[in-house]
Amino acid sequence: MAEVDFHLKRGEILGIIGPNGAGKSTLLNIISGIYVPSSGEVRLEGRRINGVAPHQIVKRGIARTFQSSRLFGDLSVLDNVIIGRHIHTRSGVLDAIFRRRRAEAELAEAAAHAEGLLKAVSRGLYDQRHRAAAELPQADRRRLEIARALASDPKVLLLDEPSSGMDDADTDALMDDIRAVCAARPDLSLMIIEHDMRLVAALPHRVIVLDYGQKLADGPFEEVRLIPRVQEAYLGRRGASHAQG
Template identity: 55%
Template sequence: MSVLLRVENATMRFGGLVALNDVSFSIDKGSVLAVIGPNGAGKSTLFNVVTGVYRPTSGKVVFDGADITGKPSYEVVERGIGRTFQSSRLFSDLSVLDNVIIGMHTRTTTGVLDALFRPGKSRREMAACVEKAEALLKSGSGDLFEQRYRPAGALAQADRRRLEIARALASEPKLLLLDEPSVGMDETETQALIADIVRLRDVHLELSVILIEHDMQVVEAFPDHVMCIDYGSRIAEGDFAAVRANPRVQEAYLGKAAAHA
């Protein structure tokens, strides 16, 4: 298997705080990596460093053979990394359908000038976008397709999470980053989310996924490659059983639980 993403010695400092501390890992094409770790461990920061939201203080991000360290987010999307955010970034006043279509902008070729001077071409491209967006809305669990004309802000929490995934997929990523996709989902919705991710990988055999998760049900469903971060450092990596049994991982979780007790 070939490596799709490689993060080399990434360190991210915010003033005196070291949010990521010399983290290295890689993910192969077509595989799933689950990232776990207590609150504030640096998991979302890792996504932000990979997607160019932050340029790491030091270290390197290599995607599909190219150094993308600190590249602007739009370029990262264009190169094939799609993501969802921990807190919703949907356009709540726009329709469900429009939110997905917005996710396609890096894959469309017509612009404002075409709309003015080549309206036929623009219209054809728009029609193709609508068709593709509708297909994406039909492909996941839930009934997003039936709700496609509703404003995104009116959706229930689980549907908002599903819509974020549909929007990320609209950019046709090679690597999909999901930041706590099961947050706000009940047991049944979480099972449907797992089934969605499994199905997605059946359809797109080359798709790689990194998911940040607190829900161990989800991690257990993708047990081959798990990495645990604590205080910005990678403290364990391996299959789920090995990571769960690791004393440093247990201490990280128990320590935080004890601190909150």
């Protein structure tokens, strides 16, 4: 990545768009600690997090989803969200053996929190909470990934193509779910990588356009989409006209 400099405000929804190979997922991998940048800094609330291990970055307040599913397919919907809560639990194997009541109480608290999250993200997903994750349709799997990421109580949530594999109706429902989550957590900041221009036009407060690891534009979608070099690099003339309609 080169010359990519930006700030994310508390409570802001930021869209990251650009053609394939532009560096969008690489950017999320750097922020979430999977990659270590060769130069520059990543800061969370003023604290540098370059080189911090991914699980420690989660503890500091950054959670994410991935393009490909990372769900535990054989486990239930509820159990997948409980696993996302692990950074807030202290019980281990020895506690389960010698401090059983403490471990059971902690698990009950995590389960109650997970059920509340599922209700907040999608009532339909909550109704399927005892179903195996592998049995869910694609749209509900994406919702479950978001719910599991939220289980860590993040300050920043990174979503990598959340509408992948969805039709227009599912995408509209997903946007409603994300709006509901943001309304319930007004301090939560979101970064969303997305190819669906309907979502990009409707949801983020601001978008950044990347191309070959460089930032081409940064601003409201209605302004950014009119920039000629953005149209040439990503939207295309026809795509920009479609987004306008």
